Amino acid sequence: EKEANLTYHLIFPFLMTRVLHNQIWISVSRYRTAKGKNRIVDKGIDFEQVDRESNWDDQIILNGILLYLTNMIMPGASHLPLWRSDGFIIVILLHTGPVEFLYYWLHRALHHHFLYSRYHSHHHSSIATEPITSVIHPFAEEVAYFLLFAIPLMTVMFTGTASIAAIFIYITYIDLMNNMGHCNFELVPKWVFSTFPPLKFLMYTPSYHSLHHTQFRTNYSLFMPMYDYLYGTVDKSSDDLYETSLKRQEESPDIVHLTHLTTTDSIYHLRLGFASLASKPYAFKWYFTIAMWPVSCWSAVFTWFYGHTFVSESNTFNNLKLQSWVVPRYTMHYLLQREKKDLNYLIEEALLEADSKGAKVVSFGLLNQHEELNGNGELYIQRHPQLRIRLVDGSSLAAAVVVNSIPQETTQVLLTGRISKVGYAIALALCQKGVQVAAMNEDEYQKLQHSDCQFGKNLVLAENYDQKIWLVGEGLTDKEQLKATKGTVFVPFTQFPPKKLLKDCYYHTTPAMVAPKSLDNIHSCENWLARRVMSAWRVAGIVHGLEGWNVHECGQ
Structure with a gap:
């Protein structure tokens, strides 16, 4: 009973560990690809891909539900010991044999145009992959993979050789290899294969699987390339890409x-x-x-x-x-x-x-x-x-963005908060255009008047707050903002947006511009x-x- 409780209660912490494991891979991968060192594919990622892959944790939730149900229903899935060597060996052998073999042929079948267009193309929509790309599949495909990975686990349960360690380590191994294969930077050093050459057939590299996402018809294996070598589907450029990615240095920005x-x-x-x-x-x-x-x-x-x-x-x-x-x-x-x-x-x-x-x-x-x-x-x-x-410092462009966001028919604006370098430029430009600029704060008004800029008669000290356009600087208080009349438009010229206290008023964003489509890798x-x-x-x-x-x- 004590062991059964241990198995049951360890499932949720294990699921949280999987979430953390995946998140670490996401963060490290994004950091490494941003720096450029050992990056494999240079193609950028877009918001569409991020949205498509936002449900990456669904498979962890589904896996957790199945683990709980199995623990409660199957006789061999409860009362598990922490460790059994024979069960662990069985899991390794069954993964290397049936799982890898069946996955290889399932994967090749999924690249047939009938199945590819209906299922697997969803996964291949991501050319530049991220770790979480590995688990983004249609539901039917996810079920097929779950059934494959269940072969070793169900076998040890039916034979009474299952252990908590064997189950959790096997699932962690699947997560690790999935994340590594899709991380888009090469991290397996050459000495690993030179020390133990047969490992080349038992462990793929990120660059090896990356070729599958760029070439589509090669490198079908799950984690062990031996079946690609056996059936002649290894991409001929696998070794070259591996070498090139390892040698790639950190990028120098312009x-x-x-x-x-x-x-x-x-x-x-x-x-x-x-x-x-x-x-x-x-x-x-x-x-x-x-x-x-x-x-x-x-x-x-x-x-x-x-x-x-x-x-x-x-x-x-x-x-x-x-x-x-x-x-x-x-x-x-x-x-x-x-x-x-x-x-x-x-x-x-x-x-x-x-x-x-x-x-x-x-x-x-x-x-x-x-x-x-x-x-x-x-x-x-x-x-x-x-x-x-x-x-x-960008002050000139920030001021230009604010000035050009003010409607042409505007005749007066209210200048609020502390006046920065950007505020000076905006006030001067508007005054020269014939727009009356009323300063809310007397101290700021005096600073503007005593500056070298020629504001002329269009710069005045505010006597009321009924202007429909407020230029918002730093330090605008809640009390001051509440003086605005209905329909007032708040246009900040600061780095940070003001609080949105009034529901009957309009708030512009901080000075900004839309990026052109040719600007790559914005996600x-x-x-x-x-x-x-x-x-x-x-x-x-x-x-x-x-x-x-x-x-x-x-x-x-």
């Missing part, structure tokens, strides 16, 4: 966008985090925050001590290689005066690294270019005048922005690189 974490939940919304969350605009969910708070706390502690930026995303556009690097700090760190020195050190280190890798442009995202932190990036130019890279959202929408600050760096401008665009 343009780097330097961003940072925002809330403690934002780490899950990174491309390296949860794929389904990263593919949607960030939105606070209280239940998710509560459920994940232990992990969030540990990640916050880890980022406090981790002292190096990391690559989170890579894209290509017009032969330019783009990368997004993340400073491992949250927004709360940028608001603490004592963190200023540490933040500048991390940013400077990233700039010098990008410079050493031959990058042409670095654009500053979010608070990495805050005026109080580094004077909109001017600090780094003063400290490192020998920098070959060009620094871009995650930039913070709260919609799909394939990029912040103006990020776009500014790309434009700077495309135009080949040899000047900095930052500072005061």
